[in-house]
Amino acid sequence: MNNQRNTRTIIIIALLLLALLATLIWWLKPKSVSTSAADNTLATSASATVTNSGLTATANTPSTDNTLSANFSTGLESMPRSLQGTDIDGEIIIDDNNQLVVTEGLRRLFDYFLSAMGEENEATIIARVEAYILHHTPEPAASSAIKIFHQYMSYLKALDELQGSYGTLQLQATQAGKLDLNLIAQRRQDVNRLRQQSFDAATIKAFFSGEDTYEDYSVAMVGIEQDNNLNAAQKQASREDYISRLPEGEIKKNFQKQANFGELTQRTAQMKAQGATKEALFDMRRGLVGEAAASRLAGLDVEEANFDARFNQYQAQRQLLINNAGSAGKAQAQIDELERNQFNDTERKRLTGYAEIQRMAQNDAN
Known part of the structure; x- marks a missing residue:
């Protein structure tokens, strides 16, 4: 029983850290990328x-x-x-x-x-x-x-349909609580195939080369983080080696600013668990990634807190609809309408995975 509980705890922590990691990379990314x-x-x-x-x-x-x-x-x-x-x-x-x-x-x-x-x-x-x-x-x-x-x-x-077929990848995990990098690679192949069907080579390069560089970086960083054969020092060396081999330019400079993302992720999770103040979180982040990124992450904290509140309200209203209708199937139309009213398209894609994380956390607590 204890082993099962420990396993669930590891999975929950890994999912949360990896989801946060993906979000951090996105928020640290500059608004535009010169290709x-x-x-x-x-x-x-x-x-x-x-x-x-x-x-x-x-x-x-x-x-x-x-x-x-x-x-x-x-x-x-x-x-x-x-x-x-x-x-x-x-x-x-x-x-x-x-x-x-x-x-x-x-x-x-x-x-x-x-x-x-x-x-x-x-x-x-x-x-x-x-x-x-x-x-x-x-x-x-x-x-x-x-x-x-x-x-x-x-x-x-067409991309929206493709994304829907894969679901929320960052919340799909193996029993070890790791992202399925093979699934991510398959998705990228499908996206590239879709691009080739939609644009000529010059447009693909102009529109997506900067985005692809960031996705390459994100996947590489997650792969390093998930490599159990590497200790903390070796992971840091691998991250630095990856960045050092990139061509000189603004993208490389931005990645260098992100080099401490592993420490940032862990310290953020630890400090939040310990009830750190917003000011303490901001000071820690500013020291690692600079004031601009720290400000964006503070904004992300506010957005996540807002989403949490709306999600909890949604869960309560959803259960009430199910109780009144007699089953989830009979209440599905009302549930769909509730989701449309309370969440945008991007947020609705998070609901299933978010509910699963909460369910696992509740089971672990019990």
């Missing part, structure tokens, strides 16, 4: 034009009407509330012949407008982006950018 593809292209286009630099999203009349049609001139009319007053992220770059130069910044521009999905429907966002491109970009670059935007929209829909 070598973009750098090389810009270096060969001395007079390249960058559109939307310094623009700020404004709104003549705040719009929450999802029936807004394609009556856009600049694409910036009646901006959704969440984007009002924000700087427009991303860029459209053209060369001397008005040909589009595809960069990671073009993807960020698409993501900027797509972040309002829900406030505006898909048709409105498509019309807005097309108008923005046509207003700020000459032909033939404009048509090229619009074509890639539609390819990107199709890719995101």
Whole structure:
């Protein structure tokens, strides 16, 4: 009995640490990544034009009407509330012949407008982006950018279906409480195959090379952390060796700042378990990863506490629906509606794994 309880405890701790690790890597990642593809292209286009630099999203009349049609001139009319007053992220770059130069910044521009999905429907966002491109970009670059935007929209829909087939990978664990790196590798192969079906090689490199570098790093760090043949000193040496072999640049500099993530993860878990104050956590994190990252992690703490509170409320309401209906199957439609009302799409994907962790923790406590 004690051995089973110890095993469950190990699994719970490992799951929590690994989930935190994945989150830390994401939060320590800079907002944008300059890719070598973009750098090389810009270096060969001395007079390249960058559109939307310094623009700020404004709104003549705040719009929450999802029936807004394609009556856009600049694409910036009646901006959704969440984007009002924000700087427009991303860029459209053209060369001397008005040909589009595809960069990671073009993807960020698409993501900027797509972040309002829900406030505006898909048709409105498509019309807005097309108008923005046509207003700020000459032909033939404009048509090229619009074509890639539609390819990107199709890719995101297919990616969402693919992600759903794999579930929440960071919460799928072996009996030792480790991430299944083979499953992650298979998912990456499927994602790469999807990209090749959606884009040409140049667009894939421009859009995703920076993201892939971060995912390579994340997988390598988790692999080192899960290697039971390495002691703490050897793990640290392996992490440093991996980073030292990366090409010089901003990405490598950022990874060097993250080199203490193992200690950061462990100390964060320990300090929280001991009831450390927010100030003490911030001081520890600032010493390891700098003030900016420490501030982002403090924000993450607030978000996680908010999610915990909403999850506990959801669990109570869900059980009440089941009790009233007589079974989970009969209450499923109401449960689905409850989830949609209380959580966004990303959060809903966490619910099953989060509930399992809580169940295991409760069983261990009993």
